[in-house]
Amino acid sequence: MVGRSRIGVIGTGGMGGRHARNLAGSIKGADLVALMDLDHERASALAKDCGGARVFDDGFALIRDPDVDAVIIASPDATHAELALACLEVGKPVLCEKPLATDVETAAIVAQTEAKLGKRCIQLGFMRVYDPAHLAVKEALDRSSLGKPLMFRGVHNNLMPGRKRSVADVATNSAVHDFHSACWLMQDDIETVTAKHVPASTEEPDSCRLMLIQLAFKNGALGTIEVNADSGYGYEVTVEITGEHGLVRSADYAGVTAWHSHKRSVEIPPDWLVRFERAYIDELHAWVQALKQGVVTGPSAWDGYRSLAVADAAIRSIDKGRPEPVKTIAKPPLYAS
Secondary structure: OOOOEEEEEEOOOHHHHHHHHHHHHOOOOEEEEEEEOOOHHHHHHHHHHOOOOEEEOOHHHHHHOOOOOEEEEOOOHHHHHHHHHHHHHHOOOEEEOOOOOOOHHHHHHHHHHHHHHOOOOEEEOOHHHHOHHHHHHHHHHHOOOOOOEEEEEEEEEOOOOOOOOEHHHHHHHHHHHHHHHHHHHHOOOEEEEEEEEEOOEOOEOOEOOEEEEEEEEOOOOEEEEEEEOOOOOOOEEEEEEEEOOEEEEOOOOOOOEEEEOOEEEEOOOOOHHHHOHHHHHHHHHHHHHHHHOOOOOOOOHHHHHHHHHHHHHHHHHHHHOOOEEOOOOOOOHHHOO
16 A cells, blocks of 8 residues: 555444544554544544544445545444455455454355455454563573463453443453453464353343353463453453463553552553553554555454454353354464464
């Protein structure tokens, strides 16, 4: 893509707003030229804050517009797959927020459609691969001083007071990040999942306050992921890998430490937008730089599909009360590397 990339953003809520403001203020080589949201007033206000951009009422019209070179999808989860397919239809690069779809079958269709094109157009918004804390763990593993990874541990504490979430929502919207992190850091696929949950309410057994997932990797390693849908104190994500010769754990969030009233307290971020602020900028910078080279890099549609396949296994495991295999289609050659 020659010159500056003209970017359109679909969805102007917390995530879309963050991407739009980053494009307008922190990313070189790209221009925010279009915004779309069903809430036209919110989209118009964001466009004004970001220096001006055309406001669309229809996401598909934004995608087809010849003055938009590439698209960011940050709309509600249920719209991701259809919008991503529309980008594939016109061959436009797209940074799609997770999840790729709300079910694994639809995610497979998206990945297979892209594979038929013979080139990557989709990057998934698994921003942890750009997070300094996660990258430090990856670099430690790549140095091989720990030897073969034997165990993955992930803790994902959310903060959503007053909102009851379903098992499916926690698995596909929150834990999907952890499933991708596990595969990325362990450099392996997850073969079997055993999951249990604590309901948010005894009257609603399908609600989920906390989910515990045990993993078995294809190479024999093990893993655990804990997702707390409402921690009661803030937002935290940590990962830990046990290897043959040692252990590596991600650093804590470097928030403010305050001393007062005979107490010492450490600041905990309220949500993912604060915790991963640097990662979102670096993710967008890498995407724009890749666009200049005419390529799409970063987490792929296959990564999005594979993570949903693990989520599907977790949901089945909770429903059936037993370990469940991760079922996937054959991996297209496009995603072999």
